[in-house]
Amino acid sequence: MEWDWNFVWEIMPTLLEGLKITILATVLGAAVAAVVGLVFAILRMTAPKPIARATSFIVEFIRGTPLLVQLYFIFYVLPDIGIRLPALLAGVIGLGVHYGTYAAEVYRAGIENVPRGQWEAAKATNLSARQTWIHVVLPQAIPPMIPALANYLIAMFKETPLLSAITVLELMNQAKSVANSSYRYIEPMTMVGIFFLIMSLISVVFLRWLEERYARVEER
Amino acid sequence: DDGKLAELKEQGFARVAIANEPPFTAVAADGKVSGAAPDVAREVFKRLGVADIVASISEYGAMIPGLQAGRHDVITAGLFMKPERCAAVSYSEPILCDAEAFALKKGNPLGLKSYKDIADNPDAKIGAPGGGTEEKLALEAGVPRDRVIVVPDGQSGLKMLQDGRIDVYSLPVLSINDLVSKANDPNVEVVAPVEGAPVYCDGAAFKKGDEALRDAFDVELAKLKESGDFAKIIEPYGFSAAAAMSTTREKLCAAQ
């Protein structure tokens, strides 16, 4: 089979349409993940033992099972108990909760990485718990988290094709649909690959920059 | 030349692509592949001297590219003959014929009887397998892309209908009947056949260039039809042998 440039230009608008949905799903999913991750992290670190334990189990369970199956579950099983989500929303929630478990780890690591001496210095200067969090711990914990979080953002972006399994017309699904009606796989799939590669090469550069900017607070 | 057939004989089996859509194709609890299309293919290949078939389940959209990529030797999946498809693959003579049907909510609240009705009602959403005949019919009738939901498999389509995510789920009549009878849901009803949609027939689809194999297949298929064994295989599944025998590939591939 030959590579056909005309065909590529013909399908481009459809693919770009899909790319838009892909990016939208990524951005919304990231927002959900950021919040869900915070909830998980706080529950695990500060809630009473049984709740912290239960949270840990849930987090482990979500991390140990495939997002694809979770998406099927959200989309096809939840309606049985009366929760019927539109496809994109179901996808965003699936992505958000799945990656929220990763974000929770990053939050925890970021906070634990603040040296004990900092907590002690805050205590020795008589700051309250709240003041310690706001003025001492978080300003030091957050910058190093940023590259790790960005990393997961990129990973999530690359997993959006899964949403095609629950009928979201994102990039991959559009490509498949094009392939379905034209019986040509090479061009649409290659174009999807190129889109992903371009996006992640851009994000690699962006990430390097983030790492340089945020990796170490002391060096500023 | 019949190099391809010799090859298959030597390896002892033919690789077929099937869908996961009873009664065209089915997988039993023990994992054995059955259904009308694979059963016919198995019998014909046996008579050609190829002992067995090995089936792999595939999405409709992936079947033709898979064939072209040499992933299977033949598609036996209820992939209806249409002119563009005839251009992409080499079909055998017709095997399974069926009309199109709708599954929809009880009482047909939107009054949908044809693909055109769906196009005309701006609220109606139709679900159909990606790359299948129904998707094409809907698009050709003028249903906009965003109201044609590509559904990965029959069970998902039915579920989406029950959950109110789509208003119509469209498949061939026998598939819809099988699906709806399994679901046993009083709130789902079937409209069959869909008005204005022709009856379609599938055939075994071979890769372009494998015409010698296809022709050999046709010879044995014709014998099978004549002997009456053909009807014995497909009629228990609900298909009509007479329908398949009353038309030809030539007609179906030319139809518009």
Add this chain to the structure above:
Amino acid sequence: MAAPIIRIDNITKRYGPLTVLDGLSMEVLPGEKLALIGPSGSGKTTILRILMTLETISGGHIQVDGDQLYHMPKNGSLAPADERHLHRMREKIGMVFQHFNLFPHKCVLDNVTLAPMLTKGVPRAAAEKRAMELLDMVGLADKAKNMPAQLSGGQKQRVAIARALALSPKIMLFDEVTSALDPELVEEVLNVMRKLAAETDMTMLLVTHEMGFAHDFADRVLFFDRGKIVEEGKPDDIFTHPKQERTQSFLRKIIAAGHRV
């Protein structure tokens, strides 16, 4: 003689099976300069950390400036201190750490003004004025806008001293404040502490391996070993005529290693 400002009464500190402080009692008078010396692991740091409420105690009582530190009166008897009580008690105590523990994300000036502004509600202008005085005192007024990472170890430690002083505590705790420093930087920190000892009547507790400095600085020296006070007395007595065998052998080793006493 004035009433002691710190009265430690039979306290015990355990980490799991390990008993670090074993029924320790001691008193410190207001304004007294105390040096705590002794081998590694003897519990010197632990006692300072307990006074700063960075640890909990396993038993005993501590009174600081007339109030119980880890306990508070409640319905006529003593209950474990709550966070509010601890907060009030910590106002009296400041601490300087071996590794400075400056806030790396804040400039020198902000390191010093942060606590007064947050814990005492001092307005920014007043806090900065006082901070500049203190930075001047430690010789770092010109580094006010620098980030901690831009300072040498000795400079960092002087900022840490200014930061602790900014809260005007009655008691200052110093835990090996020079042992993370390059040798030539030690002197600049010790100078600041000498000045502090001479100019204020703050109570000071100093843990150190610099025997020479302990000798000059302290009114009284306590020699710790295995969570107990083995010997105490005036610097001259402890350093030149130690009575206990353990004190003698410790000082011998230190001297052999090239430290002046």
Add this chain to the structure above:
Amino acid sequence: MAAPIIRIDNITKRYGPLTVLDGLSMEVLPGEKLALIGPSGSGKTTILRILMTLETISGGHIQVDGDQLYHMPKNGSLAPADERHLHRMREKIGMVFQHFNLFPHKCVLDNVTLAPMLTKGVPRAAAEKRAMELLDMVGLADKAKNMPAQLSGGQKQRVAIARALALSPKIMLFDEVTSALDPELVEEVLNVMRKLAAETDMTMLLVTHEMGFAHDFADRVLFFDRGKIVEEGKPDDIFTHPKQERTQSFLRKIIAAGHRV
């Protein structure tokens, strides 16, 4: 007088814009014990690291035991040394680091036998025999099967010395081998080094802040400042009658900080 075993000729070392060594020249005689002293950042560590080929040089030549270190003869002229040449030259030199750098995943014995077995193909039995002799010499024969994590800092450093000696180098480099140790552990390491200095005729270069030890140990003392040798001489001369103002002020600070000279 014997020919120098090390001849450093006008070497320069730059890190980007920073010139750390600036046209430095010096010679060391076989068997000589040399102490390098000077303020932090003056280039003492750098010169040892260059001799150990842990750095590259920006200019100049170094001759060790008759051969060029960073260069090798090629087609009649001098070319930069390749890995094989460096490998051959490193056989003559051993180094002990401030932070010991023991291999934490290998027991004490394996730390000592690893290099002889790998680089010289010594059979295991012979390597272990020699290792045990060396461990005995540093007083740690009974710890042969311990992991480094189970040792104190002083013991680790003694193992590190044994490890370096196992390759029988002609020249030993010591970079502040006691400054990461608790004060009471310093002496046990210095004792080993005294013994070594007395019993062998190895050439030794020592960077230290322990002026007392430098005084007793060295045949000759070099005072470094800003990448240059400012003053050199017999220990008695340098420590008691330093001629240069910079040497004097450096020694004053060190003494004030409580170190015996």
Add this chain to the structure above:
Amino acid sequence: MTDWSGYIGLILQGALVTLELTLMGSVLAVIMAFVAGLGRVSRFMAVRALATTYIEFFRGTSIFVQLFWVYFVLPFAGVTLSPLQAGVLALGLNVGAYGAEVVRGAVKAIGREQREACVALNLTRGQAMRHVILPQALPLMLPTFGNNAIELLKGTAVVSLISLTDMTFQAQVVRAQTGSTLIPFAVILVLYFLMALAISTGMRWLERRVTRGLDGVRT
């Protein structure tokens, strides 16, 4: 009624395929991780460039795209792999690219000091890597390798898209045949979780074994 025991058997067959994929994929991933990870720290520019290209390419394009390429596009270049081979290849190369960064990171984390000790003891680069750096780097890699293995396990669900009869695929089949959505999906969720649990438990055990004796070195 529905023959559940038969269908559960079908899912278990799928579980076997999933296990097989995970195992073979992991082997390939580990090999690629070391080859490319050590390639990244090589002295030779060309080797570094090659390793970097591999890593960035496989981390940059989505696993789905890689899978579809291997399955549908490679045959046009004359390479036809069975679905299992295609799955193992795509998953192994993909996860291997992530693993390579772990190897590189761990090797780098064994600090300058250990490398310098090796130079001072006159070990060659190869000897230093084999006897000093890797034995210490390995324990650092294991936790992340464990996570990667779980990612790979989860990634196998994706191969159902190229008609490999793994667990997710069989659940779909069972769903189509029985009309029940909840049961097959709930069953495979639990099975996936148990497999993930087995991986993390196994890795922790391995980690304890490998770090034995290093206690107290790392905090």
